Amino acid sequence: MDARLRRVNKEIADCKNDKTSNIQIDLVDESPFHLKGSFPGPEGTPYEGGRFEVDIVIPESYPFQPVKMKFITKVYHPNISSASGAICLDILKDAWSPVLTLKSTLISLQSLLCSPEPNDPQDAEVAKHYTTSKASFEETARYWTQVYAGGPGQRKGKNPSKGSVHDDIAIAGLERVHVERFENLGFDRNKVIDVLRRLNYRGSNVAQITDDRVVEELLK
Amino acid sequence: MSSDYEFSDDDNEFFDDEDMFDATQDDGSSDEMDMDADGDDFKITPKNKRKSYEIEYHSLSQSEVEKQMREEVNYICNILGVEPSTASLLLRSMSWNRERLIEKYMDNPSTVLTAAGITLPEPPSSPLQNPIRTHAASGSSSSSTVRRTTRSASKLLGLGSSSKSSPTTRTSPIVQHTTPKYTKFTTKPDEPFVCPICFDDAPNLVTLSLDCGQTFCINCWNMYIVSKIRDEGEIAIRCMAEGCQLIAPDPFIHDVLFPTPPADASAMSVNPQDNAQAWSRFQELLARHFVGSKKDLKYCPYPGCTNTVSCPAGASKFSLTTVVPTVFCGARGIPGQENSDSSLGLGGREHKFCFGCAVEDDHRPVVCSVAKMWLRKCRDDSETANWIKSNTKECSNCQSTIEKNGGCNHMTCKKCKHEFCWVCMGPWSEHGTAWYTCNRYDEKAGVEARDAQSRSRASLERYLHYYNRWANHEQSAKLSRDLYAKTEKKMEDMQITSSLTWIEVQFMKKAVEEVEKCRMTLKWTYAMAYYLARGNEKDLFEDNQRDLEKAVEDLSELLESPIEAEVIPSLRQKVTDKAVYVQKRNEIVLEDTANGFLEGRWRWNVTVEGFDEPDKSELVL
Numbered sequence: 001m002d003a004r005l006r007r008v009n010k011e012i013a014d015c016k017n018d019k020t021s022n023i024q025i026d027l028v029d030e031s032p033f034h035l036k037g038s039f040p041g042p043e044g045t046p047y048e049g050g051r052f053e054v055d056i057v058i059p060e061s062y063p064f065q066p067v068k069m070k071f072i073t074k075v076y077h078p079n080i081s082s083a084s085g086a087i088c089l090d091i092l093k094d095a096w097s098p099v100l101t102l103k104s105t106l107i108s109l110q111s112l113l114c115s116p117e118p119n120d121p122q123d124a125e126v127a128k129h130y131t132t133s134k135a136s137f138e139e140t141a142r143y144w145t146q147v148y149a150g151g152p153g154q155r156k157g158k159n160p161s162k163g164s165v166h167d168d169i170a171i172a173g174l175e176r177v178h179v180e181r182f183e184n185l186g187f188d189r190n191k192v193i194d195v196l197r198r199l200n201y202r203g204s205n206v207a208q209i210t211d212d213r214v215v216e217e218l219l220k
Numbered sequence: 221m222s223s224d225y226e227f228s229d230d231d232n233e234f235f236d237d238e239d240m241f242d243a244t245q246d247d248g249s250s251d252e253m254d255m256d257a258d259g260d261d262f263k264i265t266p267k268n269k270r271k272s273y274e275i276e277y278h279s280l281s282q283s284e285v286e287k288q289m290r291e292e293v294n295y296i297c298n299i300l301g302v303e304p305s306t307a308s309l310l311l312r313s314m315s316w317n318r319e320r321l322i323e324k325y326m327d328n329p330s331t332v333l334t335a336a337g338i339t340l341p342e343p344p345s346s347p348l349q350n351p352i353r354t355h356a357a358s359g360s361s362s363s364s365t366v367r368r369t370t371r372s373a374s375k376l377l378g379l380g381s382s383s384k385s386s387p388t389t390r391t392s393p394i395v396q397h398t399t400p401k402y403t404k405f406t407t408k409p410d411e412p413f414v415c416p417i418c419f420d421d422a423p424n425l426v427t428l429s430l431d432c433g434q435t436f437c438i439n440c441w442n443m444y445i446v447s448k449i450r451d452e453g454e455i456a457i458r459c460m461a462e463g464c465q466l467i468a469p470d471p472f473i474h475d476v477l478f479p480t481p482p483a484d485a486s487a488m489s490v491n492p493q494d495n496a497q498a499w500s501r502f503q504e505l506l507a508r509h510f511v512g513s514k515k516d517l518k519y520c521p522y523p524g525c526t527n528t529v530s531c532p533a534g535a536s537k538f539s540l541t542t543v544v545p546t547v548f549c550g551a552r553g554i555p556g557q558e559n560s561d562s563s564l565g566l567g568g569r570e571h572k573f574c575f576g577c578a579v580e581d582d583h584r585p586v587v588c589s590v591a592k593m594w595l596r597k598c599r600d601d602s603e604t605a606n607w608i609k610s611n612t613k614e615c616s617n618c619q620s621t622i623e624k625n626g627g628c629n630h631m632t633c634k635k636c637k638h639e640f641c642w643v644c645m646g647p648w649s650e651h652g653t654a655w656y657t658c659n660r661y662d663e664k665a666g667v668e669a670r671d672a673q674s675r676s677r678a679s680l681e682r683y684l685h686y687y688n689r690w691a692n693h694e695q696s697a698k699l700s701r702d703l704y705a706k707t708e709k710k711m712e713d714m715q716i717t718s719s720l721t722w723i724e725v726q727f728m729k730k731a732v733e734e735v736e737k738c739r740m741t742l743k744w745t746y747a748m749a750y751y752l753a754r755g756n757e758k759d760l761f762e763d764n765q766r767d768l769e770k771a772v773e774d775l776s777e778l779l780e781s782p783i784e785a786e787v788i789p790s791l792r793q794k795v796t797d798k799a800v801y802v803q804k805r806n807e808i809v810l811e812d813t814a815n816g817f818l819e820g821r822w823r824w825n826v827t828v829e830g831f832d833e834p835d836k837s838e839l840v841l
Contacts (some may be wrong), residue, residue, distance in 0.1 A: 003418040003439065010419045064440075064447040065418055097462035098417045098436075098444055 004062055008032050008204035013103045023106050025056070033049055033058040036072070037106045041149060044112045047075070050149025054109060055085070056102060066096035067105060076137075076144040076173070078118040078127035087112070088122035125197065133203025140173035147171065152199050172197045178206070241718045258675035271807070273584060273814035274541050277575070278549040285517075285528050292318060300325055302828050305469035307383045309336045312455065312506075316513040337456065337467030340432055411601045415440055416459065428476065432469060434461040451724060455505045473502065519550035521578070522571040527551050534575040541830035542817045544584045545575035582740055583814030586748040589829045594747035598687060613642065686750040693743035697736045704732040710783055727792045731779060731799040738772045740804045745809065753823040755835055757816070764812055768805040832833045 009032060016023045028034045035056040041047030044201045053072040059065050069092060071085035080195055091100060093107055101106075121127030130137045130180045146152070147167065169179050172193045178201060191210075195217045265461040270276060280288075289308075295309035299322060314321040314338035325332045394618065414421040415437035429435040429798040430757065444805045447470070449453040458465040469477075478496040511517040511528050520527045527549035534545030549571040572695060573581045577588040579595055586594075615631075622631065624642055632639050640647055645731045669761035699791050711725040745765045752758040781791065816822050 003420070003443070004422075007418050061443070061447045061451065065451065074499065091462075097464075098460045099462050131569045 002107075004058070004060075004171055005032065006032065007063060008102075013084040013100075015103050018103070021103065023103055023110075023151065025102055025106075027204045028055075029164055032175050033062075034177040035102070037102065038071075039106050040112050041111055041145060045114055046138045047077075047113045047145050047149070048144035049152045052113075055107065063098040063100075064133055066092050067102065068092075069105065069109070071139070075113070076126060077113060078116045078121045078123060078130050080126075081122075081123050082126055086122060088117075088120060114173060128200045132205050136173060145181055157174060168193055173202060175202075181216060182218065185215070191218060258332075271811060272818065273544065273810040275533050275545045275575070277529055277534070277545070277547045279520075280528045280530055282504065282507050282526040282528070286503070289510050292316065296321065305471050306333075306338055309338050309467060310471055313337070316510055332464070332515075337458065337465050338411065338469075340464075340466065346670055350436070352410065388450075388701055389534070390393060396529055413437075420560070426479065428472075429538070430459050430464075430466045430472065432459055432461065432464050432466050434459060434594050436460055438479060440474060441826045442479075442495065445473055445476055446494055446674060449498045449502050450494075453501075455502070455509055475501065518547075518573075519552065520552070520571050520574055521573050522549070525549060525551050525571055527571070529575065531575045538830065540576040540588050542587075542793075543814070544587055544817075546572060546582045547575050547583055548572050550752065573777075583747075584741060585810050586744045587817060590751055591747060593828065594690075597683075598690075615640070618640060663835075670748045681748070686746045690743050690746040693739040693746070695774070697739040699745075700732055700735050700739075700779065703780065707779075707783060714783070714788075720729065720785065720788060724788065724792060728779065729800075731775060734799045734802055734806075735772060735776055735779065738768060740774065741806055741809055742769055745785060745813075748813070751824050751826055751828070753825045755823065757821055757823065761813070761816075764805075764809045766803070768809050771805045772801045774798060 004037050005063055012027075012032065012035070016022060023037065023039045025035055025037045028036050035058070037054040037056050038051055039054075041050040043050060050073070052075065055072050057068040059068060061193050071080055074082065074085070076082060080086070087109065087111055089108065091097075093137065110155050116130060118127040118130045126137075129140070167192070169176050174193060174196050178196060179189065182196070183189050195214060199205075199214065199217065201209055201214070225275070292311060293304050293307045296302070296318060297304055297310060300307065300310075302310070308792040310321055310332065311318065312324070313332075313347050314324070322334070330339065330342055334341050389817055411427060412421050412423065413427060413435070415425065417436055417440040420437055420439070426438040427435045428438055428441055444460055445457055448457045457468045458464065459468070476497050507526070507528070508519055511519045516530055518529050518531070520529065529547045529549050531545055531547055533539060534543060534547075539545075550572050572590065574583060577592060579588065579591050612621045613635065615622055615633040615638055616641070618633060618636040620633060620635045622633060624631070630639065631642050638647075678745040707728055711728060714720060715722055740766065745768075746762070748756065748763060749765065752761060775795070778791070778795050778798060783791070811823075822831075824831060827833060
């Protein structure tokens with residue numbers, strides 16, 4: 001039997017039998033080489049309570065070449081692209097070893113959520129947010145967990161009505177007062193959110209960015 | 221030619237030895253005169269004195285490079301008392317700098333061995349009684365047992381590996397890597413072995429491990445090594461276990477790729493052909509790594525070529541200011557493609573490249589740094605900026621670039637509506653009553669401003685003069701090649717239809733080759749002239765350039781004259797004569813320029829790396 005197939009089948013079966021780790025691997029279609037993994041957000045982090053889904057593609061030369069993984073669930077994290085879900089983690093690149101398994105790799109992703117590496121970022125804007133104000137970053141990350149990963153919160157993820165307006169600001173990790181101040185100058189709300197996010201208008205940075213600078217960016 | 225030769229040989233059988241020697245020599249040289257009335261002779265006759273524009277070098281095949289590697293490995297073996305595969309790994313980890321290796325190794329062998337991936341890091345307490353032997357004995361036994369307890373796979377073979385590997389290493393550390401100690405059959409283990417990678421648990425599974433004792437089945441090792449070599453081009457192949465820093469030595473890799481006894485073909489996922497390919501690729505990668513680490517060696521950059529050129533004279537940065545190290549690796553064409561030496565097409569070209577830079581394969585007569593500077597100038601499109609500089613100004617308020625489109629100096633910026641004076645750039649409001657005449661600068665400043673503007677325009681024109689000629693020669697060389705492709709066909713047809721012999725229709729090829737070569741020289745003389753400081757030396761240089769250019773254009777024109785059977789003999793005569801003359805002129809340019817570099821005769825109008833700073837008067841711009 002094909003060694004790759006045997007190994008992947010065994011890995012999937014092992015994961016099914018292991019109830020303690022709470023890590024799940026499912027088939028996406030008939031092929032065992034395209035999978036979907038999921039794991040709970042680690043406790044004591046802004047990701048707690050969420051469940052994170054990962055797209056897994058097993059390459060031809062697995063396990064001698066690393067497995068390809070990216071987040072399906074949107075995650076607010078310095079080492080995970082907030083747009084594409086791409087992951088910056090050494091074991092998925094040159095530090096890969098054939099003894100690593102899907103399960104152990106998913107556990108590594110779980111622990112990546114516990115310990116961000118803002119100095120080696122995948123998403124530079126999120127990393128900047130993290131270094132500027134950790135509290136504000138965590139708030140945003142928690143909010144993303146609520147909205148995208150089904151995490152707990154006063155408000156349910158998909159709340160229509162008035163909530164959607166508030167959502168955009170919280171998702172960008174910005175202060176409502178800041179956005180409204182520039183919105184009152186007559187700029188479009190989405191544009192204001194976009195510019196403030198790009199300028200990292202958060203925490204102590206707010207004092208350093210003059211209103212003129214923001215308006216200049218808004219006028220571009 | 222061959223028939224000529226045979227005839228004279230037969231003839232000479234009647235003479236004594238000495239005569240025969242003379243006669244054949246004569247024969248040979250006259251042959252060359254007829255056949256190769258061109259510049260190729262400097263390759264054919266190595267006995268000739270090297271010309272000043274040529275550099276001393278020799279080319280090496282991959283096996284010759286491998287021989288050099290083996291010599292270095294043996295040297296290290298003798299000095300450090302390690303066996304070859306260890307010496308090889310040590311040298312690779314130090315980029316083949318053997319002096320540094322010896323120094324570091326004498327200083328602290330265990331650190332060097334660990335860094336090279338030969339031994340596991342030692343526990344800090346282990347005593348160093350015999351430093352040279354530690355890596356073989358204590359390295360593999362003590363630290364691997366520590367690790368073993370933490371590895372899931374290790375419990376399965378704890379007994380087998382320690383009882384089997386430690387005695388061999390302890391008794392004879394020298395043969396450690398040459399004996400097939402890696403290949404271990406799981407002989408009647410208490411529990412069946414399950415490979416932690418493929419989960420195979422067949423009872424006859426062949427398993428191997430490095431000194432760390434972390435064991436995997438041979439199929440996994442095989443696929444891992446092939447994938448590392450083939451897909452990643454890796455020469456430092458680490459142990460498959462996570463975080464293990466040991467590197468598989470060459471004999472181990474060989475054992476895995478060519479297992480003894482031969483593996484059952486059906487059980488192997490990688491076929492023997494792939495293994496053989498991976499092994500030869502591995503050898504090539506090793507040679508490349510060696511060549512890449514040595515300053516005086518360079519790999520031939522042509523696709524598929526595995527030759528190497530050794531050129532100590534072109535290896536130092538300083539030497540590149542005095543010579544242009546154009547070298548040939550000795551091969552022609554692209555391996556695997558059928559082509560004859562005589563073909564003019566790209567397929568049959570010699571592998572010529574510059575040892576000093578990757579700018580262009582042959583940029584004689586100009587040295588690397590100047591050639592690089594020139595190409596950067598052409599590529600950067602810095603002259604667009606120059607145009608903008610000479611035709612536009614920036615609005616002093618919003619910094620938009622403005623082109624003046626009318627005669628009036630009262631400018632109003634279209635974007636920010638700022639009003640200013642084009643002459644002094646100050647706000648218009650400050651001009652007060654002096655409307656339309658700017659008197660804020662005195663006359664001298666006004667003259668200077670105009671001068672600066674016209675200098676900028678002149679420099680643009682100067683650049684274009686050189687650039688157009690530079691580009692034109694390249695284009696012409698290409699066109700003459702295309703033209704020849706058409707002519708060649710016609711000539712060969714003619715050979716069939718008319719009484720002309722094969723040799724009589726061959727003169728064109730040599731002439732076209734010569735034209736092409738000279739156009740390349742000419743092309744680069746324009747790059748050189750652009751940077752040469754004004755003076756007698758430059759005048760002489762440009763005289764030589766002009767003579768060569770004229771000769772090349774004449775020959776070029778001859779090559780384009782209509783080909784008719786009746787005029788061929790006279791055309792042939794003219795073309796051959798002209799080609800010889802062109803060749804001479806080319807030699808003069810190359811020789812004189814090269815001598816100039818050796819004598820330090822050339823002065824530049826800009827700062828060139830490695831040369832003296834130009835005088836203020838020589839600077840342009």
